[in-house]
Amino acid sequence: MSKKCHKVIHWFRKGLRLHDNPALVEACKDALELYPVFVLDPWFVTNANVGANRWRFLAQTLEDLDKNLKQLNLRDERVQVAMDNLGVNVVSCVSHTLYDVHRVVKSNGGKAPLTYQSFQTAASRLGAPEQAIASPTLQDLQGCKTPVHATHDNEYGVPTLKDLNVCMDDLGPDLYPGGETEALDRMERHLKKVNWICNFEKPKTEPNSLLPSTTVLSPYLKFGCLSARLFYHKLIHVYQGKKHSQPPVSLVGQVLWREFYYTVAAVTPNFDKMKGNPVCKQIPWQENSDHLSAWKEGRTGYPFIDAIMIQLRQEGWIHHLARHAVACFLTRGDLWISWEEGQKEFEKLLLDADWSLNAGNWMWLSASAFFHQYFRVYSPVAFGKKTDPNGDFIRKYVPVLKKFPAKYIFEPWKAPSSMQQAAGCIVGKDYPKPIVDHDIVRQKNIQRMAAAYAASKSSNPETNKNSTKEAPSKKRKLDDTEKGSLKKKKKS
DNA sequence: AACAATGTTGGAGCA
DNA sequence: TTGCTCCAACATTGT
Numbered sequence: 001m002s003k004k005c006h007k008v009i010h011w012f013r014k015g016l017r018l019h020d021n022p023a024l025v026e027a028c029k030d031a032l033e034l035y036p037v038f039v040l041d042p043w044f045v046t047n048a049n050v051g052a053n054r055w056r057f058l059a060q061t062l063e064d065l066d067k068n069l070k071q072l073n074l075r076d077e078r079v080q081v082a083m084d085n086l087g088v089n090v091v092s093c094v095s096h097t098l099y100d101v102h103r104v105v106k107s108n109g110g111k112a113p114l115t116y117q118s119f120q121t122a123a124s125r126l127g128a129p130e131q132a133i134a135s136p137t138l139q140d141l142q143g144c145k146t147p148v149h150a151t152h153d154n155e156y157g158v159p160t161l162k163d164l165n166v167c168m169d170d171l172g173p174d175l176y177p178g179g180e181t182e183a184l185d186r187m188e189r190h191l192k193k194v195n196w197i198c199n200f201e202k203p204k205t206e207p208n209s210l211l212p213s214t215t216v217l218s219p220y221l222k223f224g225c226l227s228a229r230l231f232y233h234k235l236i237h238v239y240q241g242k243k244h245s246q247p248p249v250s251l252v253g254q255v256l257w258r259e260f261y262y263t264v265a266a267v268t269p270n271f272d273k274m275k276g277n278p279v280c281k282q283i284p285w286q287e288n289s290d291h292l293s294a295w296k297e298g299r300t301g302y303p304f305i306d307a308i309m310i311q312l313r314q315e316g317w318i319h320h321l322a323r324h325a326v327a328c329f330l331t332r333g334d335l336w337i338s339w340e341e342g343q344k345e346f347e348k349l350l351l352d353a354d355w356s357l358n359a360g361n362w363m364w365l366s367a368s369a370f371f372h373q374y375f376r377v378y379s380p381v382a383f384g385k386k387t388d389p390n391g392d393f394i395r396k397y398v399p400v401l402k403k404f405p406a407k408y409i410f411e412p413w414k415a416p417s418s419m420q421q422a423a424g425c426i427v428g429k430d431y432p433k434p435i436v437d438h439d440i441v442r443q444k445n446i447q448r449m450a451a452a453y454a455a456s457k458s459s460n461p462e463t464n465k466n467s468t469k470e471a472p473s474k475k476r477k478l479d480d481t482e483k484g485s486l487k488k489k490k491k492s
Numbered sequence: 493a494a495c496a497a498t499g500t501t502g503g504a505g506c507a
Numbered sequence: 508t509t510g511c512t513c514c515a516a517c518a519t520t521g522t
Contacts, residue, residue, distance in 0.1 A: 115518055117499070203501035248500050257500085321501060328502095372516040376502045383502075442503095446514070453516070 004143045006030045006089070012038040014096045016061050017180040018068050020132035020227035022093040028140045033147055036069055037156075038062060045164060051348045052170035053316035055161060057178035061223050062158040064179025072141055098129035098228055098255065101263040112264045114279065114370065116248050119260040132230035172314035176219055176351060183220035190215045191234055198244040200251045207321035208304070208384050208393035215251070216317055218352035221258065228255055258357060265356035272359040273340060274368065281368045283452040285331070285338035292337055294435050295330050296345050298398070301427075301434035304384035304410055305329050307397035314397075316351040324365055328378040331366035332449055334441050339366040367449060374449040377442050381410045400425050 008031040015021050016038070027034055050058075094100045105112060108122035149155070161168065176182075191197060205213040220226040235252050247253030270276040274283070293299075298306035298313070308322045318326075323346075329335065330342045339362040346362070347353045363369035384393070391409035395402040401409055403423035408415040413427045413434060420426050427433055 113519095115499075118519060121520090201500085205501095207501095253500080324501070367516085370518095372518090373502085373514095374516075375514040377514095378502060379504095382504090443514095450515075 004030065004032045007033045008035065010034060010036045012036060012065065015224035015227070016065050017183070017225050017227065018065075018072075018135035019180065019184070020095055020230050021135070022095050022133055023091055025133060025136050025140065026091045026093065028136045028144060031144045034141075034144050035146065038065070040159060049344060049348045051313075051316070052161075052166045052168070053172055053349070054351055054353065055164050055166045056171060056174070057176070057219055057316070057351045058223065059158065059161055059164065060178030060182075061180070061225055062178075064181050064225075066158050068180060072136060072138060095227060095229065096224055097262050098232055098259050099123055099126055099263075101259070101266045104259075104263045105267050112267045112279065113260070114264070116257070116260055119263060120247065120256065123256070123259065123263075129229050129232055131233055132227050172316065175315055176216055176317060178219070178223065178225065180220075180225045183217070183225035186215070186220065187217060187226060187231060187234065190217075191238055194238055194242070197235065197238045197251060198242050201245050201249040202254060202320065203249060205319070205321070206387040207319040207325065208307070208388045209319075210392060210396060212317070212319065214319060218354075219317065221255075222352045222354040228258065231255060258354075261356040261360035264360060272343065272355065274338065277369075279369045280363055281452065281456055283332075283366070283368060283449070286336055288335065288337060291335045291435055292330075292341055294432070295326070295335060295337070295342075299432050299435075300329070300380075301413070301432040302329070302380035302438070303391070303394045303398055303401055303412065303431075305380045307394045310397040312346075312349050316349060318350075323361065325378045325380065325383055327362060327365035329380055331362075332374055332445055333377045334380070334436050334438055334445070336441070336445055336448065339363060339368060372453075374453070375446050377446070380438055385410055398431070400431050 008027045010024050010027040015023075018024065024036075027036075103126055104119070104122050107125045108118060113119035113122055161171075202214070207213075217226055217231065221228055221231070232252060232255050235255075239252075244250065245253075247256050264279065265271045268277065268279055271279075274280050274285075291300075294301075295305075295309065298309040300306055300309075305326055308318050308326050311322075312318045312326075327339070327342055330337050331339050343358055343362045346358055347355075350358070360370065364371045367374035384391075388394075390406045391401075391404075394409050401412055401423070403425065404412050404415060405419070408419065412420070412423075412425070412431060415423070415427070417426075425431050
């Protein structure tokens with residue numbers, strides 16, 4: 001069948017794995033000589049927004065990939081070869097997402113789906129996602145050599161963190177090692193918990209547990225150490241014949257959220273910016289470098305927010321709802337700073353930082369797109385108490401506060417000074433006072449959001465398809481009372 | 493055609 | 508303790 005007559009380059013870009021890698025299998029079929037390469041652009045090394053933990057994850061992933069490729073004897077022949085760029089045939093395959101996202105857009109009438117439901121409907125018209133394919137085997141590679149120079153490892157081997165100029169002091173504990181091997185192990189460990197898989201509902205998981213309450217497969221999906229299609233079908237297999245949760249809250253639903261953001265991002269210009277982004281509400285955010293650095297460095301004076309930001313910096317992963325809390329705080333909730341600033345910091349520090357998801361979720365949380373109920377504001381005090389009334393999460397990540405009693409640990413500035421003294425932490429000296437008064441700025445910012453929404457309506461009414469006539473505020477009040485009475489009707 | 497219902501994930505105050 | 512209201516939105520689908 002296979003005609004092993006070509007010299008083939010397999011360019012590893014996203015799918016840093018052997019399993020479910022159709023382009024790699026395709027390459028193996030045809031290759032007399034195979035050159036698997038991963039390109040680390042020197043420009044990228046200098047300029048990319050990548051923190052130490054994320055560099056380490058990538059280096060570990062490349063090490064693991066290199067090891068797995070070696071097991072396929074993909075580098076056992078050391079032959080001098082002259083590369084010939086003429087007649088190179090490029091094969092690229094969809095395997096980073098469940099679907100070809102452009103087909104999903106087409107299925108949605110050529111428009112980006114702006115709700116999860118419309119995305120789901122459009123995607124389901126395409127049928128189930130394709131099955132993941134097997135890793136290439138030694139059999140597949142019979143008759144194929146991978147010529148390398150004797151100096152290969154020195155010149156083209158996996159770079160060390162030192163090569164990458166990573167600041168070793170910035171590295172936190174190595175909780176989530178990179179690589180396909182770890183990804184598959186981690187997935188299998190979770191798949192064994194059948195009841196947990198079947199009952200999983202994302203909004204019910206905890207943002208501030210001491211151990212992650214979710215799978216933490218996101219970094220592996222981001223780098224392609226794990227195939228989304230493989231995870232999807234493994235989940236469907238566990239569900240077979242059992243009652244199980246449904247999208248959007250289920251685990252399959254989480255993979256579909258990823259797909260949703262990939263789909264919208266693929267056809268939306270300037271998706272990672274406010275200006276020139278047709279789906280993004282234009283909001284007059286303000287700059288405040290003091291507040292921004294306090295947020296980044298975990299010095300806002302709100303222990304729940306600060307603990308999350310410190311966990312992010314140290315460990316490179318925080319729970320989805322913790323992201324909600326700090327994102328709301330930075331933008332529409334408290335600091336009124338552009339979501340683009342938060343996006344940059346997440347991109348640098350999150351192991352799972354994924355362009356489409358990062359931008360999409362920041363727009364969601366700042367009520368700039370997809371989500372519009374801007375009066376739903378997370379309290380930096382109350383939200384964390386629900387799942388961690390004792391404040392153990394805060395005690396772990398902001399240890400200066402650890403001696404405060406539970407009653408005050410979410411708002412230490414309210415503790416009597418004798419208690420602050422006993423705890424060995426004076427607020428304003430050993431731990432900052434709150435940089436804003438949440439109860440006050442919350443009100444003010446809701447008003448600002450209302451104004452921004454109203455402005456976008458009047459300046460750009462044709463984006464609203466059926467707004468041929470203006471909706472004056474009196475009319476709006478009428479709608480409100482109608483809504484209220486309807487709610488009552490529904491209940492009775 | 494017009495209108496109703498629906499949607500991952502808020503919180504305070506009050507009965 | 509639970510459930511409702513207020514804060515006052517938008518895209519999409521169903522009737």
